[in-house]
Amino acid sequence: MQVGRARRREPRDPEGRMPLMEHLRELRNRLVKALLFIAAGTVVGYLVYDPVWAWLKEPYLSLPASQRGGTDELVFTGVFDAFFVAFRVWVIVGLVVSCPFWLYQLWAFVAPALNGRERRYTYVFVPMAAVLFVAGSVLAYYITGLAMSVLFGFASEGMVPLITITNYLGYMTLMMLVFGLGFVAPLLVALLNLMGVVTHEALARSRRLILFGIFVLSAVVTPAEPLSMLALAIPLVALFEAAELFCFVNDRRRSRHDELAGLGDDEISPLDDEESVSEAEPKR
Numbered sequence: 001m002q003v004g005r006a007r008r009r010e011p012r013d014p015e016g017r018m019p020l021m022e023h024l025r026e027l028r029n030r031l032v033k034a035l036l037f038i039a040a041g042t043v044v045g046y047l048v049y050d051p052v053w054a055w056l057k058e059p060y061l062s063l064p065a066s067q068r069g070g071t072d073e074l075v076f077t078g079v080f081d082a083f084f085v086a087f088r089v090w091v092i093v094g095l096v097v098s099c100p101f102w103l104y105q106l107w108a109f110v111a112p113a114l115n116g117r118e119r120r121y122t123y124v125f126v127p128m129a130a131v132l133f134v135a136g137s138v139l140a141y142y143i144t145g146l147a148m149s150v151l152f153g154f155a156s157e158g159m160v161p162l163i164t165i166t167n168y169l170g171y172m173t174l175m176m177l178v179f180g181l182g183f184v185a186p187l188l189v190a191l192l193n194l195m196g197v198v199t200h201e202a203l204a205r206s207r208r209l210i211l212f213g214i215f216v217l218s219a220v221v222t223p224a225e226p227l228s229m230l231a232l233a234i235p236l237v238a239l240f241e242a243a244e245l246f247c248f249v250n251d252r253r254r255s256r257h258d259e260l261a262g263l264g265d266d267e268i269s270p271l272d273d274e275e276s277v278s279e280a281e282p283k284r
Contacts, residue, residue, distance in 0.1 A: 034102035045093030059145030136183030186243035
């Protein structure tokens with residue numbers, strides 16, 4: 001019976017190749033695992049809600065009293081607002097706490113497409129992505145206080161801010177997620193280069209367009225003031241340049257081990273040249 005079962009098993013491809021449906025099943029399994037880790041992190045967020053909410057309010061409370069209308073309170077106007085705010089805080093904590101685990105699921109899905117040498121490089125992807133995501137979120141946390149100070153500074157005499165908790169938390173979470181994901185994006189470029197999807201030559205041709213897009217995207221996703229835009233755009237430009245340098249080094253290393261690297265579409269490869277010579281030789 002055991003021999004029969006062993007024969008019915010499909011052999012595993014040593015190169016990790018799978019049919020399309022197997023890829024979709026693998027993606028589904030990875031997504032389910034990632035959601036389970038986020039759910040577990042959300043439970044942690046529920047347990048530490050009070051100190052986390054006090055920490056999230058600190059940028060607002062650090063504003064001058066004149067810009068806060070002389071009050072330290074945030075208001076809510078809907079019946080379910082308090083619950084939705086608490087739930088959002090739980091999810092934020094869940095995303096941050098579980099980011100090493102759901103980022104690992106992303107890495108585990110794309111790792112089979114890499115060879116052994118390139119796969120070793122990607123072992124640093126998960127911890128680096130987690131560090132960059134947290135670093136971007138922390139930077140956004142400190143930038144929000146400065147950004148609100150600039151924005152509230154446009155209020156004329158007699159204007160009293162009445163900020164709701166949903167409005168404030170929505171602004172805070174948007175900034176933290178945008179900064180966190182933005183810091184991880186250049187690392188994804190390096191990962192795509194390891195997979196052979198993106199080359200340094202393609203990045204170099206599109207460098208001006210990419211840099212322009214970074215500033216435009218930073219201006220769109222941040223408030224209408226230059227401080228937040230520059231706080232997001234400048235680190236993204238630096239991280240993109242680091243990713244481009246990595247792609248340059250990796251492509252140089254790959255070309256040294258590839259005999260066909262650097263050949264144009266109309267050039268004859270050494271293999272084709274040898275085949276043409278062998279066909280031209282008369283048969284004995």
